[in-house]
Amino acid sequence: MRGLYRRKQAVLRNVKRIAIIGAGGFAREVSWLIRDINHHQESFEFVGYIVSDLSRLSERDSRDQVLGGYDWIAENPGSIDALAIGIGTPSVRLRVASQLESSYPGIEWPALVHPTAQFDRGSAKLGDGVLLCAGVIGTVNLVIAPFSMVNLACTIGHEARLGEGCVLNPTVNISGGVVLEERVLVGTGAQILQYVHVGAGATVGAGAVVTKDVSPGDTVVGIPAKSTNRT
Secondary structure, eight states: OHHHHHHHHHHHTTOEEEEEEOOSHHHHHHHHHHHHHHHHSOOEEEEEEEOSOGGGOOTTSOGGGEEESTHHHHHSTTSOSEEEEOOOOHHHHHHHHHHHHHHOTTSBOOOEEOTTOBSOTTTOEEOTTOEEOTTOEEOSSOEEOTTOEEOTTOEEOTTOEEOTTOEEOTTOEEOTTOEEOTTOEEOTTOEEOTTOEEOTTOEEOTTOEEOSOBOTTOEEETTTTEEOOOO
């Protein structure tokens, strides 16, 4: 009865009941993102965390707020309206999204945008499950594909394109015209100069300055960034 009452109240308040996939540090940051969105405009009711494997929970996880494994969703139909991914690894973000979208097609994956994020919303295209964290600054004509994540205080220039599942760690600078294909990971403080193309599955090391195109699957580090592939 309590669950039914909460559901009715959520509908009346026009809020979405949302759970976060993952229960570690980044999942808690996503919970904070939701709280800050609600301080600006009440939009979500945070229900709890859902994990893929309960046996792997550690002391670093928010165990007291874990609802259960993925099967909890099927066992509690109608208990949530939306999901967000609190995992910072590009390939895992996409794998989880694919699995859960297939299993639960009726559940929403809203783009979560922190109230302090600044960009031209009229020209931007944000996909399902996108996360834009506090202090992000973008300009015009941004394309951020589904399940990408832009962490704290990143900057993104005009016409930049982030492919599915890309992850930008804090204070990354993406210049105008940059294209990141799917599953790109960009380390903290890295800079990618204008019109550079970064291939699918590539990794840009923390603090790197990328001045040239990066091949798919490659890892580049340093200033200027160079490939770690010795072959």
